[in-house]
Amino acid sequence: MAECPKCGEEHGLCSAHSKRTGGPCQSTEVLPGGTVCKAHGGHSPQAMKAAQERENRRIMTELYEADPQAAIAAYGTEAIEDPLDMLSRLAASSAHMMDALGRRVNALEEIRYENDKGGEQVRTELKLYMAAMAQTGKFLDMLIKSGFEERRIKIDEATAGMFVTAMQRVLARLELSPEQTALVGVVVPEELRALNA
Incomplete structure (x- = not known):
């Protein structure tokens, strides 16, 4: 393993540091795909979710490197024969989703609301609409750069x-x-x- 830029020492499984000594945590109890032990937040919901996603990516990468067709078959999908056509369809689907969410946002009386703790929140519909706009823009940019037109x-x-x-x-x-x-x-x-x- 590489030396830690913070403490200059090599870490084991947990990448966190001891509050007492400042050196690497010595715990070996880290979830698959995790980066820190339970004592350093490795069992929090967001850390467990991130660990699971990393582990899934690792497994898929290993599967794909060993046998690409087996990895594709494991997920029940067919190989994409025309990536540009698929990208075009993804861009169209994203644009349709953006339009549908735009109609929902336009129908809202207020785009903000007060949560149960008295804080102001932006409505989820607006957040989803903004994400769909960004995603559609990315797909369209990819299509332009690919020479699709x-x-x-x-x-x-x-x-x-x-x-x-x-x-x-x-x-x-x-x-x-x-x-x-x-x-x-x-x-x-x-x-x-x-x-x-």
């Missing part, structure tokens, strides 16, 4: 190119008169605009 435009252009080629082949096989062929240049754009309306 350029990729979508390329796909749209490729689809349009295939459509034009197919239309040219269909029209060539129909053996239209020159008048009918001239009408195609008017009718097709009108119909495409009608579809987008």
